[in-house]
Amino acid sequence: MKIVIAPDSFKDSLSAAKVADAIAIGLADVLPHAQLIKCPMADGGEGTVDAIVAAGNGQLRRHQVQGPLGEPVQANWGWLPDSHTAIIEMAEASGLQLVALGQRNACISSTYGTGELIKAALDAGAQRIILAIGGSATNDAGAGALQALGLGLFDAQGQPLPRGGLALATLARIDLQGLDARLAGVRFEIAADVNNPLCGEHGASAIFGPQKGASPEQVNLLDQALGHFADRCATVLPKDVRDEPGSGAAGGLGFAAKAFLGAQFRAGVEVVAELVALAEAVQGAALVITGEGRFDAQTLRGKTPFGVARIAQQHGVPVVVVAGTLGDGYQALYAHGIHAAFALTSGPMTLEHACAHASQLLTDRARDIARLWSLGLG
DSSP, X not given: OEEEEOOOOBTTTBOHHHHHHHHHHHHHHHOTTSEEEEOOOOOSXXXXXXXXXXXXXXXXXXXXXXXXXXXXXXXXXXXXXXXXXXXXXXXXXXXXXGSOGGGOOXXXXXXXXXXXXXXXXXXXXXXXXXXXXXXXXXXXTTHHHHHXXXXXXXXXXXXXXXXXXXXGGGOOEEEOTTSOGGGGGOXXXXXXXXXXXXXXXXXXXXXXXXXXXXXXXXXXXXXXXXXXXXXXXXXXXXXXXXXXXXTTGGGGHHHHHHHHXXXXXXXXXXXXXXXXTXXXXXXXXXXXXXXXXXXXXXXXXXXXXXXXXXXXXXXXXXXXXXXXXXXXXXXXXXXXXXXXXXXXXXXXXXHHHHHHTHHHXXXXXXXXXXXXXXXXXX
C-alpha cells in the first residue's frame, strides 16, 4: 500500500520537509509495511525553494543582495543543474519578513535585491527561471528588479530614479538599452496565487499596500505612481499588461515580469507539483495526506491542499488534510477532492505551544489517521 505525504510548511513552525517527516513517523508506527512517499510541497510562497530543491536533487545557493530598504541580506535561491533551472523566492530578497513592523514603508521599499538574484541566476547559466513571488514587502511594480537588471529609469532632469514605488510618479524616460541581453534567452514563469491587476480598487496598492506600511493617502499616491509607470511602459513596449490577472502580485512585480521578461503566470502549487513530480507519485496510491498551517475557505484560492487534491482527484485517490487550525468555511473543500480534515491540536493550547510541539502533534495526528484508515483495510 502506497501513501503519499505532500504537505506545505507550517508557517513559523516547520518546513514542508519536516512536516512530511513527522507525518511519516506516525503512519509508520501503525502501518509498518506501507510504502510512504514524501513530496514536500509549496504554493509559490515561503518554502518554495526548499521544497523544489529537496525533491529535484537541486542545490541551495546563497547570494548577498540588497533587502527591501537597501540593507544587505543573505538570500537563498535554488538551482536545478540538470535542467538549468533557477528557483527564486522573491521574499528571500524583498520579503515582508525582512522588515520590522515599525519600519515597513511601501513608498520606498524596493525589489532591487530580487533583480540581483535574477542576475545571479543568469550568471549561473539559467535557461528557465521560476519566480515565486509571495510575501513581498514592496510596492514598486518590479521597477527595482528591472533597475538591477540594467533598465534605465530617469526623471525629467535626466537623473536616475531613487528606489521605491512612490518615485515612479516622477518617471519621465525609460531606457531599454542597458537591460541585460541574456534575459531574452530565458523562459520566465511566475509562481503565485494572486490574480490582482496592477492598479485600481483591486490593485497592488489598494489590496496589499496597507500591510506593507502604507497609509490610505499613500495607497492613493502609490496607485497613481504605478499607473504612471504603466503609462510610460506602454510607450516603449508592444503590450500593456497592467490589467492582466497577476500583474498586481508582489506589489506589481508580476507586471514587470510579464511586461519586460515575457513571464508566464501559473498557480504556484502547479509549478511546484510539476517539479516534484507529484502526479507520478500519486499514481497507484491508496491515500494522500497533505496539510498547511491554516485550512479554511481561502485554501480554495490555489493553496497547497487544493492543488494536491486536484491532482489526486485525477487519479481517484482520497485526500486527508492535517492542519494547524481548521478555519471558517473549510468544509467547502470537501467538494474539491478533500475527504477529511483534522486539526493538529489535541486540546486547548496556545499558538506558541502548538508551534513548539508541532512535530510531535503531527506524528500523533498521523498515528490517529492511520488507525482509522486501518479499520477499512479489514
